[in-house]
Amino acid sequence: MPRPRSLTHDQIAAAALAVIDRDGPAGLSMRAVGSELRMSTMALYRYVRDREQLEGLVVAGVLASAELATPPEAPWTERLTLLVERVRAAVAAHPSVVPLLLLHRHDSAASLAWGEAMLGVLTEAGFSGVQRVVAFRALLSYLIGALQVEHLGPLSGTGTVAIAGLPSADYPHLAATARDARSVPPEQEFGQGLAILLRGLECGPQPR
Amino acid sequence: MPRPRSLTHDQIAAAALAVIDRDGPAGLSMRAVGSELRMSTMALYRYVRDREQLEGLVVAGVLASAELATPPEAPWTERLTLLVERVRAAVAAHPSVVPLLLLHRHDSAASLAWGEAMLGVLTEAGFSGVQRVVAFRALLSYLIGALQVEHLGPLSGTGTVAIAGLPSADYPHLAATARDARSVPPEQEFGQGLAILLRGLECGPQPR
DNA sequence: GTCGTAGGCGTACGCCATACACCTACAAGG
DNA sequence: CCTTGTAGGTGTATGGCGTACGCCTACGAC
Numbered sequence: 001m002p003r004p005r006s007l008t009h010d011q012i013a014a015a016a017l018a019v020i021d022r023d024g025p026a027g028l029s030m031r032a033v034g035s036e037l038r039m040s041t042m043a044l045y046r047y048v049r050d051r052e053q054l055e056g057l058v059v060a061g062v063l064a065s066a067e068l069a070t071p072p073e074a075p076w077t078e079r080l081t082l083l084v085e086r087v088r089a090a091v092a093a094h095p096s097v098v099p100l101l102l103l104h105r106h107d108s109a110a111s112l113a114w115g116e117a118m119l120g121v122l123t124e125a126g127f128s129g130v131q132r133v134v135a136f137r138a139l140l141s142y143l144i145g146a147l148q149v150e151h152l153g154p155l156s157g158t159g160t161v162a163i164a165g166l167p168s169a170d171y172p173h174l175a176a177t178a179r180d181a182r183s184v185p186p187e188q189e190f191g192q193g194l195a196i197l198l199r200g201l202e203c204g205p206q207p208r
Numbered sequence: 209m210p211r212p213r214s215l216t217h218d219q220i221a222a223a224a225l226a227v228i229d230r231d232g233p234a235g236l237s238m239r240a241v242g243s244e245l246r247m248s249t250m251a252l253y254r255y256v257r258d259r260e261q262l263e264g265l266v267v268a269g270v271l272a273s274a275e276l277a278t279p280p281e282a283p284w285t286e287r288l289t290l291l292v293e294r295v296r297a298a299v300a301a302h303p304s305v306v307p308l309l310l311l312h313r314h315d316s317a318a319s320l321a322w323g324e325a326m327l328g329v330l331t332e333a334g335f336s337g338v339q340r341v342v343a344f345r346a347l348l349s350y351l352i353g354a355l356q357v358e359h360l361g362p363l364s365g366t367g368t369v370a371i372a373g374l375p376s377a378d379y380p381h382l383a384a385t386a387r388d389a390r391s392v393p394p395e396q397e398f399g400q401g402l403a404i405l406l407r408g409l410e411c412g413p414q415p416r
Numbered sequence: 417g418t419c420g421t422a423g424g425c426g427t428a429c430g431c432c433a434t435a436c437a438c439c440t441a442c443a444a445g446g
Numbered sequence: 447c448c449t450t451g452t453a454g455g456t457g458t459a460t461g462g463c464g465t466a467c468g469c470c471t472a473c474g475a476c
Contacts, residue, residue, distance in 0.1 A: 002421035003473045030464065040425045042465080051464065102310065102356055112371075112379055119381035133389045137357065138350070138401035145353025148310055149345065163320075171320055173327035181341045193346035200408030210452035211442045238433065248456050250434080259433065 007037065007047055013061040016054055020096045028100075030054070055100045060108035062097050066090040068117040076125035077198045083118055084143050084194060091147055098151040105144065115140075135201055142197050146190050215245065215255055221269040224262055228304045236308075238262070263308045268316035270305050274298045276325040284333035285406045291326055292351050292402060299355055306359040313352065323348075343409055350405050354398050 015036040020028050030051055034041040048054045066086040070079040091101060105111050119136055127135050163171075163178040181189075223244040228236050238259060242249040256262045274294040278287040299309060313319050327344055335343050371379075371386040389397075 001474050001476095003423050003471085005423080029462085031462090042426080043424050045465075046423060102360060106361065112382060116379045116382045119385050123381055129388055130392055133385055133392055134397055134400045134404070136385060137354075137389075137397055138404050141353035141357050141401060142346070142350050142405075143353065144356050145349035145351065146345075148352050148356065149349050152310060153314065171324045173331055174320060174324045177327050177341055177344060180337055181345075184338055184341055189342055189345055192342045193349060196342070196346050196408035197350075197405050198408070199411065200404035200406070203407065203411045209443050209445095209450095211440085211454050213454080237431085239431090250457080251455050253434075254454060 005047075007039075009047065009057055010061070012037070012044070012047055012054065013057040016058045017061060017094060017097070020058065020100075021094055025096045025099045028055075028058075056104045056107050058097060059101050059104040060110050062090055062094055062101070063087065063105075063108060063110035063114060065093075066110075066114065068113060070117070070121065076121050077202065079121045080118065080139065080198065081191075081194060083114065083121070084139065085191070087114065087143060088147065088190060091151075095151045098147055102144065102148060138197060138201075142194065146193060150186055150190070213255075215247075217255065217265055218269070220245065220252070220255055220262065221265040224266045225269060225302060225305070228266065228308075229302055233304045233307045236263075236266075264312045264315050266305060267309050267312040268318050270298055270302055270309070271295065271316060271318035271322060273301075274318075274322065276321060278325070278329065284329050285410065287329045288326065288347065288406065289399075289402060291322065291329070292347065293399070295322065295351060296355065296398060299359075303359045306355055310352065310356060346405060346409075350402065354401060358394055358398070 012033070016028060016033045019032045019036050023032065030044055031041045033054065034044050037044075044054070048057070066083075066089070068083070070082050074082075091098060115136070118139065119132065122132050122135055163174060165175075168175045220241070224236060224241045227240045227244050231240065238252055239249045241262065242252050245252070252262070256265070274291075274297070276291070278290050282290075299306060323344070326347065327340065330340050330343055371382055376383045
């Protein structure tokens with residue numbers, strides 16, 4: 001009956017994402033999002049319980065951009081690769097959102113749906129019971145960890161350069177590896193790591 | 209010549225860790241650590257540049273408790289498992305430190321030394337060049353991600369319970385898997401996931 | 417036109433990190 | 447033993463944050 005709402009959750013999430021993309025994760029504040037929407041800070045609270053819920057909206061928005069359908073005739077390893085790579089791509093488009101993703105990866109419908117899709121493929125591949133639990137958590141851990149390692153590294157890649165310059169006397173392997181790492185693009189590194197994990201799932205004592 | 213220092217970095221790290229263990233990650237503040245040390249807030253700044261450096265000290269302290277020596281005659285997979293499990297154990301003793309670990313895993317001598325130890329084993333196992341880079345990053349990503357998934361989950365495990373209660377109609381696989389997951393202790397889940405990854409390193413097209 | 421609901425906003429409070437200026441405890445040099 | 451300069455410890459102040467609360471008012475229903 002009274003005045004209609006003038007904002008949607010989607011608009012709010014988009015505004016917050018814009019702030020984060022522009023000013024980095026530390027730039028996100030209720031004040032900043034408010035003025036991004038040309039509203040007062042407190043107006044936001046008509047739409048959002050608190051800052052935490054707003055962060056959840058941002059994460060949900062990013063995850064929702066990942067397609068969940070996979071070709072049913074493709075091998076299960078390939079289908080899982082698709083699902084994982086799509087999340088990686090969605091996040092790579094907004095690197096500054098990684099710290100929020102770590103805290104809110106659980107509490108959105110988009111993330112539940114992604115998990116459901118992953119488990120669907122694993123189930124069709126023959127995984128069940130504890131093996132399915134372990135396989136899913138291993139893939140999830142790798143994905144989460146890789147995002148974190150890639151985007152929250154020591155200034156996202158410049159750290160590798162710094163490590164490459166370490167005194168070879170103190171850290172010979174580390175310095176050498178960091179030098180090698182400079183020639184490996186992040187996508188390739190991510191993909192190959194994922195391939196290793198999937199190979200372990202394929203050829204383990206509990207195959208199928 | 210003037211007055212001697214009355215605090216060491218170790219004492220400060222221990223105090224901050226005590227605060228975190230008692231009040232959780234959000235309880236960490238310069239004020240809290242100051243009063244834990246029976247000093248004023250600002251006294252801390254004589255020993256520490258800013259809050260970020262203090263966080264680094266805490267992480268360094270936790271990581272330093274992980275032993276780095278491994279039996280040279282053991283298989284390389286077992287030696288890597290030891291190194292990874294020790295970090296997991298060190299962190300599991302102070303779960304609230306996980307968010308800080310994610311941000312500061314790079315900037316302490318302890319973490320560099322751990323990386324060096326891991327790479328030493330990988331090198332002895334025959335890995336080199338890009339393969340060594342990929343293997344190391346895969347293991348690191350899994351470790352980081354698993355810590356995050358385990359300790360920053362939806363309230364650390366209670367979330368699994370919540371998911372298990374989801375409407376099976378909407379998320380059938382997710383609900384079933386969450387039910388299965390309740391019977392798997394976290395250490396076993398972590399260990400089996402790591403085993404999968406190591407198996408992938410062993411039996412891949414680029415073994416040795 | 418009237419009215420009640422709920423949108424939008426201003427103010428204020430308590431927390432945080434931290435810059436700065438001050439006092440003072442103490443080791444070194446006499 | 448006394449002086450002195452350095453650096454330790456502290457109090458105060460600033461500017462940011464999230465958000466509780468209360469006010470005004472635009473608006474749909476009647």
